[in-house]
Amino acid sequence: DAKTTQPPSMDCAEGRAANLPCNHSTISGNEYVYWYRQIHSQGPQYIIHGLKNNETNEMASLIITEDRKSSTLILPHATLRDTAVYYCIVRVDYGGSQGNLIFGKGTKLSVKP
């Protein structure tokens, strides 16, 4: 079973920030938080990942709480093309050993004009 909990769906107005929450209360010290998204009938696309510090790249920002039990993916200016299912995944990455990406049900984000 996936080790994360996400709301099944969210709506966001075009041009606004989309904030997608994820709970991972059982995360362990050597597990990273990864975010992928899947646009309809395509393969998943990597977005961002982090361990404990906040991360930002050209696609999104990842905010991880200090206790690491939850995180938020932020799309600063959502567009219609950001409509997709967003998956939050925790995965071991320690000393050259990496766990598998196990997908939960994700959050279906609908960006509306």
Next chain:
Amino acid sequence: GAVVSQHPSRVICKSGTSVKIECRSLDFQATTMFWYRQFPKQSLMLMATSNEGSKATYEQGVEKDKFLINHASLTLSTLTVTSAHPEDSSFYICSARDGSRLAGKRNEQFFGPGTRLTVL
């Protein structure tokens, strides 16, 4: 980002035939490749993991004799669905892990565009 391709993108076959799906990493060496299956309105389910030159490791409930996986090179893995039946109709997605030691790229994992299999 790195590119993973799959071929074919879509296949329709008769029940009882075998179907081969190819997965290639186009600009990196994939030491590990993964095969997922996705039924309509469901999430991706990991089927198996393969390392180049060794036998695949299958997830519980996945029949290794039905879903043959070959990972003969660092850029190619194939999944063969043997004696396909309508219940095997699904979206099959491969993924490849970049084994590069370059900073920022170590162990990144990329997904192919998927193959839609329909068994009549």
